[in-house]
Amino acid sequence: xxxxxxxxxxxxxxxxxxxxxxxxxxxxxxLQQLAATDAPLALRQLLGATQGPAILYFTxxxxxxxxxxxxxxxxxxxxxxxxxxxxIDAPSQPELVRHYGILTVPSTVVLTPELRPVAIxxxxxxxxxxxxxxxxx
Amino acid sequence: MAARVDYSALRTNQALIVLFLILSFLLDQRWLVGFVAxxxxxxxxxxxYSLFKLLYSSVLRPAGLIKADVHHEEPQPHLFxxxxxxxxxxxxxAAFLLSAPLVAWSLSFAVAGLAFVNLFFDFCLGCFIxxxxxxxxxxxxxxxxxxxx
Numbered sequence: 001x002x003x004x005x006x007x008x009x010x011x012x013x014x015x016x017x018x019x020x021x022x023x024x025x026x027x028x029x030x031l032q033q034l035a036a037t038d039a040p041l042a043l044r045q046l047l048g049a050t051q052g053p054a055i056l057y058f059t060x061x062x063x064x065x066x067x068x069x070x071x072x073x074x075x076x077x078x079x080x081x082x083x084x085x086x087x088i089d090a091p092s093q094p095e096l097v098r099h100y101g102i103l104t105v106p107s108t109v110v111l112t113p114e115l116r117p118v119a120i121x122x123x124x125x126x127x128x129x130x131x132x133x134x135x136x137x
Numbered sequence: 138m139a140a141r142v143d144y145s146a147l148r149t150n151q152a153l154i155v156l157f158l159i160l161s162f163l164l165d166q167r168w169l170v171g172f173v174a175x176x177x178x179x180x181x182x183x184x185x186y187s188l189f190k191l192l193y194s195s196v197l198r199p200a201g202l203i204k205a206d207v208h209h210e211e212p213q214p215h216l217f218x219x220x221x222x223x224x225x226x227x228x229x230x231a232a233f234l235l236s237a238p239l240v241a242w243s244l245s246f247a248v249a250g251l252a253f254v255n256l257f258f259d260f261c262l263g264c265f266i267x268x269x270x271x272x273x274x275x276x277x278x279x280x281x282x283x284x285x286x
Binding site for chain 2: 001002005006008009012016060062063064065067068069091103104105122123124
């Protein structure tokens, strides 16, 4: 009986892991597709003549996790780096939200100087995570 | 001044929810599902009496086993997530009473799975739903949730 239940749990864990792997694969494919397409008009309008790598930071007025956790991480990380931070109010930029498939706030998109995304973080992005992504091109 | 949330208390809560629900299935101890449902329900209605969080703040933290990880944040999304978990587990208890163990275990696994995802992947589905409801002008919260992280 116990062995049977352990096996059931293992099967459930395997199914969960498989779903996660498929989701990661889908995310990776989507990132490749986005990197191969031109930046959306809304982004070019937002950034204007800004050049160089950038981070898009999707947030919202009522997001306390953004205010108290994500913003300090980004501010301290980018203090000494020549990388522009563009804070985007997600509810007022539905086109960008759709384009990058933003699911929640905070979310961050790391862009190359050509405005190609190299990483999309759904939820809180830690400092080491962002540092690794910024070093990936 | 914003409210504070101790993430170590949240993680202890999530870890014990996962642990007890897995044990309840492995040992076929259905009353444990009812126990976790009761703990979550009490923690939703009276956050200061949440048993797993009390275990953290009264035993684990003072003993130096877990360090506090306090952030300025509103506790409401996390408590809403717990409320959803409690409702699911109450559904599981009802399903056990109605002799529908498959439904009951499915609901229990859903709660354990989401607590696991929150614990290890830092994604809180209940919080996500709370924010989405906020977008359409709904704010499902109890008055006692304010400042009770």
